[in-house]
Amino acid sequence: MQISKEEILHIADLADLNIKDEEIDKYILNLQDILNFANIVNNAPVDGMPETIGTNDNYNVFRKDEVVDFEDKEALLQNAPEKERGMFKIPKVIG
Amino acid sequence: MEITELTVHELQEKIKNKELTISEVTKAYVDRINEKEKDVNCFITTLTDEALEKAKEIEDKVNKGEIKSELAGIPIGIKDNICVKGVRTTCASKMLENFISPYDATVMERLDDENLVNLGKLNMDEFAMGSSTEYSALAKTRNPWDLNKVPGGSSGGSAAAVAANLVPWALGSDTGGSIRQPAAFCGVVGLKPTYGLVSRYGLVAFASSLDQIGPITKDVKDSAMLLNILVGHDEKDTTSFDMPKVDYVASLKNDVKGLKIGIPKEFYGEGINSEVKECLQKAIEKYKELGAEVEEFSLDIAEYALATYYIIACAEASSNLGRFDGIRYGYRTKDYESLEDIYKKSRSEAFGDEVKRRIILGTYVLSSGYYDAYYKKAQKVRTLVKKEFDKAFEKYDIILTPTSPTVAFDVGIKSNNPLEMYLADICTVSVNVAGLPGISIPCGVDSNGMPIGMQLIGNRFSESTVLNTAYTYEQATKFRENFKPTFKK
Numbered sequence: 001m002q003i004s005k006e007e008i009l010h011i012a013d014l015a016d017l018n019i020k021d022e023e024i025d026k027y028i029l030n031l032q033d034i035l036n037f038a039n040i041v042n043n044a045p046v047d048g049m050p051e052t053i054g055t056n057d058n059y060n061v062f063r064k065d066e067v068v069d070f071e072d073k074e075a076l077l078q079n080a081p082e083k084e085r086g087m088f089k090i091p092k093v094i095g
Numbered sequence: 096m097e098i099t100e101l102t103v104h105e106l107q108e109k110i111k112n113k114e115l116t117i118s119e120v121t122k123a124y125v126d127r128i129n130e131k132e133k134d135v136n137c138f139i140t141t142l143t144d145e146a147l148e149k150a151k152e153i154e155d156k157v158n159k160g161e162i163k164s165e166l167a168g169i170p171i172g173i174k175d176n177i178c179v180k181g182v183r184t185t186c187a188s189k190m191l192e193n194f195i196s197p198y199d200a201t202v203m204e205r206l207d208d209e210n211l212v213n214l215g216k217l218n219m220d221e222f223a224m225g226s227s228t229e230y231s232a233l234a235k236t237r238n239p240w241d242l243n244k245v246p247g248g249s250s251g252g253s254a255a256a257v258a259a260n261l262v263p264w265a266l267g268s269d270t271g272g273s274i275r276q277p278a279a280f281c282g283v284v285g286l287k288p289t290y291g292l293v294s295r296y297g298l299v300a301f302a303s304s305l306d307q308i309g310p311i312t313k314d315v316k317d318s319a320m321l322l323n324i325l326v327g328h329d330e331k332d333t334t335s336f337d338m339p340k341v342d343y344v345a346s347l348k349n350d351v352k353g354l355k356i357g358i359p360k361e362f363y364g365e366g367i368n369s370e371v372k373e374c375l376q377k378a379i380e381k382y383k384e385l386g387a388e389v390e391e392f393s394l395d396i397a398e399y400a401l402a403t404y405y406i407i408a409c410a411e412a413s414s415n416l417g418r419f420d421g422i423r424y425g426y427r428t429k430d431y432e433s434l435e436d437i438y439k440k441s442r443s444e445a446f447g448d449e450v451k452r453r454i455i456l457g458t459y460v461l462s463s464g465y466y467d468a469y470y471k472k473a474q475k476v477r478t479l480v481k482k483e484f485d486k487a488f489e490k491y492d493i494i495l496t497p498t499s500p501t502v503a504f505d506v507g508i509k510s511n512n513p514l515e516m517y518l519a520d521i522c523t524v525s526v527n528v529a530g531l532p533g534i535s536i537p538c539g540v541d542s543n544g545m546p547i548g549m550q551l552i553g554n555r556f557s558e559s560t561v562l563n564t565a566y567t568y569e570q571a572t573k574f575r576e577n578f579k580p581t582f583k584k
Contacts, residue, residue, distance in 0.1 A: 008455070015413060015458040016420070016435075017451055018443040030452055031459065033514045038402045038460075041472045044479055051474035052481060054304045054334065055530025055555075056291045061333035075181075075197035081427030088423055093434055 001035045003028050098123035099260035103169055103317045117168030121150035121212055124170050128261050134582055136234045137256035139175045140183050141215040149212050167210040172262035174253050175216040176223055178297040179203050186299050187231035188221045190419050190426045190445035200297020201329045202308050209324055214262050218252030221447045223273055223301045225249050226519045229510045230449045239580035240545055244503040247277030253311045254281040258580050264312040270305045271404050272523025275535035278311055279498035279548020282537045285311045286318045289555045290530035291336040294329030302411035305527040315566040319343035346559035347566040352386035357491030359394035368501045374539040374547045375497050400480045400525035406460050406473035413457025477528055484529045488554040493564050496522050498535040498548030532558050536565045537574045
């Protein structure tokens with residue numbers, strides 16, 4: 001399994017991460033190492049087997065769609081890195 | 096015996112008999128933390144002042160007959176990825192270093208209902224990603240049996256705190272072995288319940304289809320007692336099961352006669368340290384003596400399960416950790432121009448290397464072109480792993496393996512080699528992949544005096560059998576009476 005510099009930068013971009021130039025080689029090596037190991041899933045005798053996404057058999061769990069007010073808005077907003085007039089503050093998005 | 100050496104059921108007995116007061120118990124733990132925490136660094140946040148106050152308050156209420164709970168006033172420590180209202184919940188990450196949870200996890204509500212006293216939040220690998228607690232961005236926890244060794248991970252702070260008697264018991268979380276492996280490394284008892292038995296609401300998500308909260312305790316009876324409190328359906332976690340309540344303490348029969356134990360020979364292969372193997376062999380002989388029917392069989396899934404685990408866990412993590420964007424909570428970069436700038440810089444500056452590595456791996460296996468080869472394949476292998484376990488449980492009640500291929504390793508030797516760190520999870524991950532319950536209990540020490548853990552795996556929702564099997568061995572061998580952490584440097 002070979003991973004190119006372009007590929008690792010593309011994946012990092014998809015994950016909203018910046019990778020420093022000097023770290024690229026390390027990430028490539030680590031990822032290749034792990035993927036080479038992970039590749040053994042392709043030797044597993046799983047022809048015709050269905051996929052398992054979870055281990056319990058719950059299927060479509062329903063509940064009433066009721067509005068529950070979260071009272072403590074202060075507690076929510078105290079974690080905001082920047083806020084203004086009770087709202088989360090972000091840079092201008094629309095030009 | 097020191098108060099902090101007692102198990103919770105012993106503490107409970109002494110409080111009931113008026114030999115100890117609730118305040119005295121909490122005070123003893125606070126003193127112990129003040130004395131020993133500097134050696135082991137188990138906590139990210141200590142709540143000692145709050146705990147003393149709370150203990151006094153509970154004591155008054157108990158004296159007035161306002162509280163009936165038998166566990167009222169018992170202290171506990173909480174892994175720092177479980178939300179506690181009004182308290183920092185950091186996940187040992189720079190990303191959440193200043194995050195104060197606005198709500199309680201369901202398990203915290205359950206503990207509050209019983210009037211337990213929270214001594215603080217315990218260290219872990221960042222976002223529970225790791226097997227040594229060395230990936231914590233906020234504290235360096237050491238193993239109380241040897242301060243040059245790691246406590247295991249990711250619930251390393253919880254396991255080390257229980258072993259060092261800084262808390263009588265603790266909550267951990269287990270995604271691929273994060274309760275059982277540190278319990279093994281620290282010579283304590285760690286139980287990972289069946290997926291769906293305990294609500295995950297308020298547990299900061301790492302890999303949602305694998306995560307479970309569970310108890311880390313001094314002995315098996317304490318484990319059963321804490322599990323009794325934690326279980327139950329929760330509307331806020333749709334994967335939690337609605338089933339009749341079982342009394343796990345009542346299931347401790349101290350009898351394994353006729354119990355069928357399977358020994359999967361692949362879990363005793365060349366990667367397993369010889370002293371670990373030898374110790375497990377003795378434990379197996381002990382079970383035979385106690386009347387269990389023991390048989391070797393083949394369960395050739397460990398490597399497939401490990402590969403599958405890292406594919407699925409990283410894929411789910413890459414999605415779960417997408418929420419950390421520097422907008423509503425968590426770290427925000429100081430220097431940005433656009434919204435995208437906030438996302439990328441905040442995440443890149445605040446996540447540690449291992450977290451970034453797993454997000455990138457997860458993004459890779461989910462990306463177009465690789466989805467079929469890795470993610471989809473891994474989910475099929477998950478079916479295979481489940482089926483193989485189903486087959487085994489047609490013949491056996493319990494599957495017995497080492498918890499970890501080695502005892503606790505030296506600080507620093509694996510932290511720069513991610514793949515080698517991953518291989519340390521080979522004995523535990525398949526349990527999560529199949530959603531089964533597993534317990535680790537100490538079964539001896541190696542020639543350097545480091546504890547060795549034995550893992551007992553049961554079929555889904557067979558915690559009663561798992562706990563009774565562990566309890567019967569524990570009663571026959573008395574590890575805690577024979578071995579104690581030395582804090583050697």
